[in-house]
Amino acid sequence: EDKVVQSPLSLVVHEGDTVTLNCSYEVTNFRSLLWYKQEKKAPTFLFMLTSSGIEKKSGRLSSILDKKELFSILNITATQTGDSAIYLCAVNNYGQNFVFGPGTRLSVLP
Template sequence: EDKVVQSPLSLVVHEGDTVTLNCSYEVTNFRSLLWYKQEKKAPTFLFMLTSSGIEKKSGRLSSKLDKKELSSILNITATQTGDSAIYLCAVTGTASKLTFGTGTRLQVTL
């Protein structure tokens, strides 16, 4: 059974800080790892990482995949209060579905 573990479960930082969120996984026939941001209800897509694309960057957010360690990190630099959300990591394998972790709840304070 596919499994995703995220850490930390939650953290509180000050605006301007840099944060690193962690995701480790176990999946049969890995295809991709995805990061989503969930502010209220609907998760919104951030990045997809695959064997052929192990680093992605968009503005202050960046992500890397370590296939050897079966893990990924999501970095957010110069955090803003609008970054406060739950960040979800998910993987796809043989099956055409996403298996999600429990998420990391990030709170950015002034």
């Protein structure tokens, strides 16, 4: 059975800290890995990763994929209270099907 595991499940930091969120996967047919940020409502798209070793960056957020070791990390530097959210990792295994991880709940304290 295809699965996506995220760690930690919950994380509390203070503003200015740097955090690393982990996502590992076991799927029979890997096409891409995506990161989403979910605040009070719907998840919003952050990154899509398809190739190993190529960092995607957007402001203070960056992500990289290791297809050999089957994991990805999402880094957030200089965290702000607005970064508080659930971060979801999803793997596209075939067609338009995605397997989602349980999410990491990040709380950034002032």
